[in-house]
Structures are given as C-alpha cells and as structure tokens.
Amino acid sequence: KAINSVEQFLIAKHLLYWTVIIVPVSVIIGLLVALFLWLLELATETRWANMWLIFLLPLAGILITFLYKALGKNSDAGNNLVMDEIHKPGGGIPARMTPLILFTTVITHLFGGSAGREGTAVQMGGSISSLFAKSYKLKQEDRRILLMGGMAAGFGAVFGTPVTGAIFALEVLAIGRIKYDALIPCLIASVVADVTCSACGILHTQYSINFISSNEHLIPFIPIDVLLLLKVIIAGVLFGFTGFLFAELTRFIKDKSNLYFTRKWLIPVTGAILVVGISYLIGSFDYLGLGVTNPHKDGVSIVSAFSPGGAMYFSWFFKLVLTAITLGMGFKGGEVTPLFFIGATLGNTLAVLTGSPVDLFAGLGFIAVFAAATNTPLACTMMGIELFGTEHTLYFAIACFTAYYFSGNSGIYGSQRVAVNKF
Amino acid sequence: KAINSVEQFLIAKHLLYWTVIIVPVSVIIGLLVALFLWLLELATETRWANMWLIFLLPLAGILITFLYKALGKNSDAGNNLVMDEIHKPGGGIPARMTPLILFTTVITHLFGGSAGREGTAVQMGGSISSLFAKSYKLKQEDRRILLMGGMAAGFGAVFGTPVTGAIFALEVLAIGRIKYDALIPCLIASVVADVTCSACGILHTQYSINFISSNEHLIPFIPIDVLLLLKVIIAGVLFGFTGFLFAELTRFIKDKSNLYFTRKWLIPVTGAILVVGISYLIGSFDYLGLGVTNPHKDGVSIVSAFSPGGAMYFSWFFKLVLTAITLGMGFKGGEVTPLFFIGATLGNTLAVLTGSPVDLFAGLGFIAVFAAATNTPLACTMMGIELFGTEHTLYFAIACFTAYYFSGNSGIYGSQRVAVNKF
Incomplete structure (x- = not known):
C-alpha cells in the first residue's frame, strides 16, 4: 500500500516534468508548422497564377540535390532518420534538417512537384526536439520520448488532428504494436502544437460526409446494411x-x-x-x-x-x-x-x-x-x-x-x- | 517482389480462415448476450416492483457460493481465467462457466447486489470460444486469437460498441501495450456479436452530451478553452x-x-x-x-x-x-x-x-x-x-x-x- 500511494506522486512528478519540458518545444514546432503551411499556400497560389513555373521544376530538383549534398549531412534520410533515432539513438538529428526540409518542400510545391506536408512537419518536429534534447542534456530514454513528442507535434499541427497526431507517433514506429510509454507527452505535444498553429490563424480544410445510413435494410431483423x-x-x-x-x-x-x-x-x-x-x-x-x-x-x-x-x-x-x-x-x-x-x-x-x-x-x-x-x-x-x-x-x-x-x-x-x- | 505478391494471398487466406471460424462463435455469443441483457432487465424490473427481494440477498449469496463450489471447477477466477488462458494456455476455460456466470449474475441483480454486465459477457465469450477452439482442434496460437475474439464479441455486444469491443480485447491484456495480432478477428467478432444482439431487439441506452464549446475564449488568439x-x-x-x-x-x-x-x-x-x-x-x-x-x-x-x-x-x-x-x-x-x-x-x-x-x-x-x-x-x-x-x-x-x-x-x-x- 505504501508503495502504491507513492506511485501516484511519482506519476504526477513524471507528468509535470514532461509538461515543463515539452510545452516550449511544441510551441516552437507549432509556430514552424504554421510558417510552413503559410509558405505552402503562398507557393501553391503562386504556381496556380504562373503555371510556367513548372518548367523550372528540373532546376528546382538540381537545387534540392545540391543543397542536401552540400549541407544535408544525414538529413536526406528524412522521416526514417527520425524513426531510427527513436529506435536506436545514434548521431542525432541535425538541426539544419528543419530549414532544409522547410525550404526544399516549399520549392518542390512552388514548381509543381506532387508531394505532401506531413513528412516536412514530422522532420521539423524531430529535428527541433533533438535540438532541445541536447540543450536539456536529456538521458537516452527521455530523449526518445521527446523525439516522439516532436513527431506527434508536427503531425497533429499540420493536419489539425491532435489525438491522431499522438496515436500516430506511438503507432508508426513498429508494425503491429503500440507502446504507451510516451502517451501523455505525445498528447501534450500534439495539442499544444495544434493550438499554437491555429492561434497563428491557420485554418484546416473542413471535410464532411453527409451520407446517413438508411433504416431500410436488405435483410429484415439485421440492423446493419x-x-x-x-x-x-x-x-x-x-x-x-x-x-x-x-x-x-x-x-x-x-x-x-x-x-x-x-x-x-x-x-x-x-x-x-x-x-x-x-x-x-x-x-x-x-x-x-x-x-x-x-x-x-x-x-x-x-x-x-x-x-x-x-x-x-x-x-x-x-x-x-x-x-x-x-x-x-x-x-x-x-x-x-x-x-x-x-x-x-x-x-x-x-x-x-x-x-x-x-x-x-x-x-x-x-x-x-x-x-x-x-x-x-x-x-x-x-x-x-x-x-x-x-x-x-x-x-x-x-x-x-x-x-x-x-x-x-x-x-x-x-x-x-x-x-x-x-x- | 515475388514474396510480396504472395503475401497478399496469405493475408487473404488468413482473413477468410478467421471469418469462417469466428462468425458462428460470434453469433452464438451475440445471442447469449441478448438473452443475458433480457434476463437482466427482467431481474431489475422484478426487483423494482418487489423491493423486499433485497432481504433475500444473503440467501442468494449462499446459493452462488454453493454453485461455484459444487460445479465451478476453476470458473470462480472469472475474467482473470480468460486472460490467463490467453497469456498462457493452461487447463482451458470450462464450458460451464457460461451458464454459471449467466445465472449467478442475474441472481445478483435480482436480489439487489451492486454489479455490472461486462464481466459476464466477457466470461461467456471466453468460455464459448474456448469450447469452439476445442471442437475446431485449433493449435495453441489460433486458440489464443479465438479467445480474444470471444472477449471482443462479449464486450462489443453488451454495450453496443463494436469498435471499442475490439480495441478493448487487444488492450486489456497488458498495461502499456497493444499488439495487433488479433485485430481483424476481434473486429469481426465484435461486429457480428453486436449485430446479432441488436437483431434480437436489444436496445442500448442512448446518452448525449449537448454541451458545445463556446467560441469566446479566456485568452484571445488561443482557440481552445x-x-x-x-x-x-x-x-x-x-x-x-x-x-x-x-x-x-x-x-x-x-x-x-x-x-x-x-x-x-x-x-x-x-x-x-x-x-x-x-x-x-x-x-x-x-x-x-x-x-x-x-x-x-x-x-x-x-x-x-x-x-x-x-x-x-x-x-x-x-x-x-x-x-x-x-x-x-x-x-x-x-x-x-x-x-x-x-x-x-x-x-x-x-x-x-x-x-x-x-x-x-x-x-x-x-x-x-x-x-x-x-x-x-x-x-x-x-x-x-x-x-x-x-x-x-x-x-x-x-x-x-x-x-x-x-x-x-x-x-x-x-x-x-x-x-x-x-x-
């Protein structure tokens, strides 16, 4: 019994510790994602208004290759680098990954490449949280959790889906298993980053499914279509x-x-x-x-x-x-x-x-x-x-x-x- | 590549195999849960109409203790027995667990004990699927999955929440981890049992939360309360x-x-x-x-x-x-x-x-x-x-x-x- 009542205090301490650590990281990731989404919209609208930009896509490609070769270190591995560092800490995620992926993604979109957003958000999340982990001098295990929080923050903010962001960061690491060790840090990170991003005025696309299941069914008594x-x-x-x-x-x-x-x-x-x-x-x-x-x-x-x-x-x-x-x-x-x-x-x-x-x-x-x-x-x-x-x-x-x-x-x-x- | 394209066929075979195995089990569990919920309502209403029944609660307790001692074998372990058999197959779950838990739960409710439903549903699910596992002569690993399906079926049907039933069966076995090995069998079991139960005319209580988050916030720019x-x-x-x-x-x-x-x-x-x-x-x-x-x-x-x-x-x-x-x-x-x-x-x-x-x-x-x-x-x-x-x-x-x-x-x-x- 005595051990159990201490347990709750350890948990409270653990959660407060993570709240203090992860909130500033998540605010910064949220701001970066907002900047990224704003630039992305600008790039997309610029391309729509100037379709000739797509003929420069080959040059954009050369620029991206050159940038990663000259400055990228191991950044080119992208999301996989973030995941590798969570599985097995190695050389760390270079801070330069953030400006590199941000700039090259916007370039890709400006000149008409067919690509998405979440990789960029997750990589920025990973590299920013790796930077913080270094400055906090976190121990190995905590560094891992902070990186997962960074992924969750990036994903949650970029799509405006905080709960999904947290579950994604836990689920994506291994096929067929979720471990809950970073559950609350990921949720805090994802919510804070999403709120920050929305506070910057970013609006997410609203989808709706208006279909309503009918009450008339093929087979009587079976209450499902x-x-x-x-x-x-x-x-x-x-x-x-x-x-x-x-x-x-x-x-x-x-x-x-x-x-x-x-x-x-x-x-x-x-x-x-x-x-x-x-x-x-x-x-x-x-x-x-x-x-x-x-x-x-x-x-x-x-x-x-x-x-x-x-x-x-x-x-x-x-x-x-x-x-x-x-x-x-x-x-x-x-x-x-x-x-x-x-x-x-x-x-x-x-x-x-x-x-x-x-x-x-x-x-x-x-x-x-x-x-x-x-x-x-x-x-x-x-x-x-x-x-x-x-x-x-x-x-x-x-x-x-x-x-x-x-x-x-x-x-x-x-x-x-x-x-x-x-x- | 060749291995990968074969993979999909193995998966299709695996899923068809499980569909064929688990549908009959789930239908039976759904029917039993419907019977149980109907009896439960009858017991509750009977007690409401005859409050003097609560004075017989001590006798009901003696009857339950006697039944489990005389006939129960290891049934008294309840949900824990089902979970133990999934973790580490042992002596199996006795078929008699189903009538025993069904009867004693109804008795508990009839005479005014304060108790719930899901344990009963999960135990019926576990014991019925254990019975089927024996008659199918399933190998160890498949028996485990069928038992989890039985839990999912019981849980999903008793509350009318099929997705929750499937996730519950996967999540409850261990603190801090979900493994996906029984994902689809559990979902099939849970859906089929829920549909069967509803087809018998069982209605689940509807709850609603009418509160809507206001758009006026304490702190300007922060789009969350x-x-x-x-x-x-x-x-x-x-x-x-x-x-x-x-x-x-x-x-x-x-x-x-x-x-x-x-x-x-x-x-x-x-x-x-x-x-x-x-x-x-x-x-x-x-x-x-x-x-x-x-x-x-x-x-x-x-x-x-x-x-x-x-x-x-x-x-x-x-x-x-x-x-x-x-x-x-x-x-x-x-x-x-x-x-x-x-x-x-x-x-x-x-x-x-x-x-x-x-x-x-x-x-x-x-x-x-x-x-x-x-x-x-x-x-x-x-x-x-x-x-x-x-x-x-x-x-x-x-x-x-x-x-x-x-x-x-x-x-x-x-x-x-x-x-x-x-x-």
Whole structure:
C-alpha cells in the first residue's frame, strides 16, 4: 500500500516534468508548422497564377540535390532518420534538417512537384526536439520520448488532428504494436502544437460526409446494411493494395534511380521532366502540388473527390505515379496528403462502380490508403473521426484495418520495424 | 517482389480462415448476450416492483457460493481465467462457466447486489470460444486469437460498441501495450456479436452530451478553452484516483474476507447484510443493481448524472463502496457498469464544484474511471466517441489518458500484465 500511494506522486512528478519540458518545444514546432503551411499556400497560389513555373521544376530538383549534398549531412534520410533515432539513438538529428526540409518542400510545391506536408512537419518536429534534447542534456530514454513528442507535434499541427497526431507517433514506429510509454507527452505535444498553429490563424480544410445510413435494410431483423458493409470490405482490400503499390513503386523508383544514374543531379532532372511530361500526356495539371483544393471549378482535388463527378476513373493512378516519381527522384515533402488524394479519388471511383455513397467512400479511401501505406490503422481510424465525425466510426475502422492487412509487411517508412507479423 | 505478391494471398487466406471460424462463435455469443441483457432487465424490473427481494440477498449469496463450489471447477477466477488462458494456455476455460456466470449474475441483480454486465459477457465469450477452439482442434496460437475474439464479441455486444469491443480485447491484456495480432478477428467478432444482439431487439441506452464549446475564449488568439482544459485535466487526475481506489478496495475486501472467514458461505452473507444495511443508512436503494436508469423521477442513475442535480455529492462514493463489497464478497457480475456509474456521478459532482458543463463531465467520468480501473485508455476514448459522438474527442482522450496514468500499475484485473511501466 505504501508503495502504491507513492506511485501516484511519482506519476504526477513524471507528468509535470514532461509538461515543463515539452510545452516550449511544441510551441516552437507549432509556430514552424504554421510558417510552413503559410509558405505552402503562398507557393501553391503562386504556381496556380504562373503555371510556367513548372518548367523550372528540373532546376528546382538540381537545387534540392545540391543543397542536401552540400549541407544535408544525414538529413536526406528524412522521416526514417527520425524513426531510427527513436529506435536506436545514434548521431542525432541535425538541426539544419528543419530549414532544409522547410525550404526544399516549399520549392518542390512552388514548381509543381506532387508531394505532401506531413513528412516536412514530422522532420521539423524531430529535428527541433533533438535540438532541445541536447540543450536539456536529456538521458537516452527521455530523449526518445521527446523525439516522439516532436513527431506527434508536427503531425497533429499540420493536419489539425491532435489525438491522431499522438496515436500516430506511438503507432508508426513498429508494425503491429503500440507502446504507451510516451502517451501523455505525445498528447501534450500534439495539442499544444495544434493550438499554437491555429492561434497563428491557420485554418484546416473542413471535410464532411453527409451520407446517413438508411433504416431500410436488405435483410429484415439485421440492423446493419450488409451490402454496404461488404462493399466497404472490398474497398478496404483495394485501398490496402493501393497503399502497397504506392510504397513499392516509390521504393522501386528510388532504388533503380540510384542504381542507374551515375550523376546524381540527373535524377531530379529526369523526375521533373517525367512529372511535367506525364501531366501534359494526361492533359491536366490537377495532379501537381498538394491537391487539397483546385482553383478550377471542375478540377480534381481531395475536396472535389467528396462529390459525385469530382474525380475521373484513373485520377488515383495518375496521382500515385506522379507522387512516386516526385518523391522517388529527389524532391521533398510528405507522402500523406498525396495518399489522401489517391485514396479519396479511388474511393470516388469505387463508389461510382459499386453504386455506393460517394462522400463516404472518398472519406474511407482518404484514411485507409494512408493506413495501408504507413501501417497505422488506429491513428487513421481516429483521423476519420477527427475529420469526418463519428457517424461512420465502424466503417472507418473496418476500412482502415482491412487496408492495413492488405498492404502486407510493406510500407513507406523503411525504418518501421515489424513487431508482430500480419498473418 | 515475388514474396510480396504472395503475401497478399496469405493475408487473404488468413482473413477468410478467421471469418469462417469466428462468425458462428460470434453469433452464438451475440445471442447469449441478448438473452443475458433480457434476463437482466427482467431481474431489475422484478426487483423494482418487489423491493423486499433485497432481504433475500444473503440467501442468494449462499446459493452462488454453493454453485461455484459444487460445479465451478476453476470458473470462480472469472475474467482473470480468460486472460490467463490467453497469456498462457493452461487447463482451458470450462464450458460451464457460461451458464454459471449467466445465472449467478442475474441472481445478483435480482436480489439487489451492486454489479455490472461486462464481466459476464466477457466470461461467456471466453468460455464459448474456448469450447469452439476445442471442437475446431485449433493449435495453441489460433486458440489464443479465438479467445480474444470471444472477449471482443462479449464486450462489443453488451454495450453496443463494436469498435471499442475490439480495441478493448487487444488492450486489456497488458498495461502499456497493444499488439495487433488479433485485430481483424476481434473486429469481426465484435461486429457480428453486436449485430446479432441488436437483431434480437436489444436496445442500448442512448446518452448525449449537448454541451458545445463556446467560441469566446479566456485568452484571445488561443482557440481552445484553456480553463475548461485545466478542469478536464484535474478531473482526469481524480477519475484516475477513483479507479485506483475502486480496484484497491475490491481487492482488499476480497483478500481480508478470504483470510478472516473460515466458513466461506459467511462471506456473501456478511456482504449482503452490509450492502442492504448501508443502503438503509444512506436512505436510498439507488445504488443497488445496475444503475443505468432509475424508476424514480429523482433517483440517481447513470442517465440522471448527465443532468444538473442528477447526482448527490457522494453518490460516486456510495456506489464505489457497495460495488466493492458486492464483488469483493462473492457476488457475480461485471465491474464496468458500476464504474460508469461511479464516474458519471463523480463527473456530475466535479462539474458542480468547478462550474463546468455537467453532461460533458458526466461523460468524461463515465469513460475515464473505467479507463483507470482497467488500464485501457484507447478503448475508453473510443467508447466515448461511440457513445457520445465526436465533438469532444480531445477531452475524451485527455481525461482517459490522464486517468490511466493516475491509477498507477493497479487495476481490477489481476491477470493483466505490465508490459510498459507508466513512469
């Protein structure tokens, strides 16, 4: 009994210690994410207004390659470096990772590369928290927790989903297992960074699923739409395959490029030419950049995918290929927003093919392809809830869990460990 | 590459295999839970109509003790037996556990013991799935997954929260870690059992939190109600302590009873006399039975706790003591519904004391005391979402995670292992 009553004091001390440590770090990460999102919007709008900028994409690629070669140290490993340092502390995450990834991501978007945001936010979070860990002179174990907090802060702030940010940081490290050792530090970090980012005036895109399950069912007495459930499961399988395809294709392009190109600067130049060329072949620039919204009324974007007619049959495939080339051939940015795009447009297509509600399936694809490619089904279910509301929690869970299984032990993060095999 | 493409087929085979195995088990568990909930309602209403039944509580206790001694084999270990069999397969879970726990729980409720439902549902789930595992001749590892599916099915069906049921079964086994090995089997089991149970006409109590966060904030530019957030954190700490207190008191009563009473039948008789006597002392029978609703207009119940004036200052404490005596001295039933009661009424009291929204704090207490006592913060956050909607996801997570920490490495399930220390 005496030990147990002391226990609560130790816990309170532990939590206060972490609150004091992590709040300043999270405020700074939140500010940086706000700056990043503001720059990203500026870059996107500048490109929309000056489409000729995409012809400079090859030059942007050379600049990025040069910057990382000259100044990057080991920063080029990106998210994997952050995860490696959490798994097994090594040389640390260089502070320069923050300006480098911030600048090169904005450059990538300004000149029309197809990329995302969360990688940038997570890398800034990781490198800032590594800097703080050094100045705090934290011991190994605490350093690990602070790095996880940094990831959570970056992720939570960039999407405006604090609970998802915390769960993501815990879940992404290993396939098939969550450990709770950093639960509260991650939640504090994620909430503080999100609040800071919002306080700077950053608004996150609002999505909504208006579909309401009907009370008329195929089979009397069975209070669930069995047909819709089956469609969701089949869609979940396809979302899983798509996540798998994206991860494998990106890795394949990266490996082959590094193998066949002896002059490294030729990689992004070739990538840029491919991205611009393929866009001309498709006859659309909708698949460049972030893709959350589209300036043209009938352009394809994540938001448009939530309405009937908001995506073409192969929108998902175009975005998948262009993003795999962009990120596989030396440009910078995250994978998650493109994964949202791929998922939402694939969901739109599947809804049309199966006669299902478009907004529901776009939302399911949005979270499930991401769940498959990153192996984080719980974080993605929570993201569905935080973004789309609670009405369809069960479908969110079914789509994410199914997709998670069908991506196999593959994924976009090479440094993710396999804790529990999927079958 | 070749191995990877085979991987998806192995996964599909694995999932089909589990679907075929787990659907019949889950249907049966769903039917049993429906029967149980129907009997429970009958017992509760019968007691309400005939309050003199509570004077027979001592005799009911003797009957229960006798039944378990004569027929129980190792069934008396209850939930802990199910968890032990998952951790380390031993002698198996006897099939007789199902009728025994079903009958004795209904008896406990009929004669006014203060107890819950989930323990019964989980034990029926465990024993039925153990029976199936034997007849399927499953190998060790698969037997483990089927048992977890049985737990998920019982939990998901009894509360009408399928996603929570699946996460609970994965999360409850060890403190501080979730492993995903049984993710999909648990989700299938939980959904199928819940649908089956609803198909039998079982309706679950609807709760609602109408509080909407205001847009006027204490501090300009900070888009979150900092004062409310602080109140939620403080409430979370107290919910954690309360969960801890319940777990420790129940264990203390059980240990001391077994130590001091040489005639085992005297334990429930003493318990029954205490329960009835304390009810007379308090001057209220509101704390007997399940407590979800109350036949009297101004009686205290879980539902009433969501409205101002729906609980007294010490309602939570009365329920805590009566439940600890009931379950610590030989009566049968779950702990979770009483934990909901304790949490919701404590939340009501804290809301009054701190000037916070009553329905929000009742909802937070509902899930957070449960999170603390069972060490399942993620399942409880999800339960908040499944029961109360998504508006307050962040507060749900903060209350559950904080309460989880402040219960220490204590909890109501002795067979729960400590995978990761809390500090």
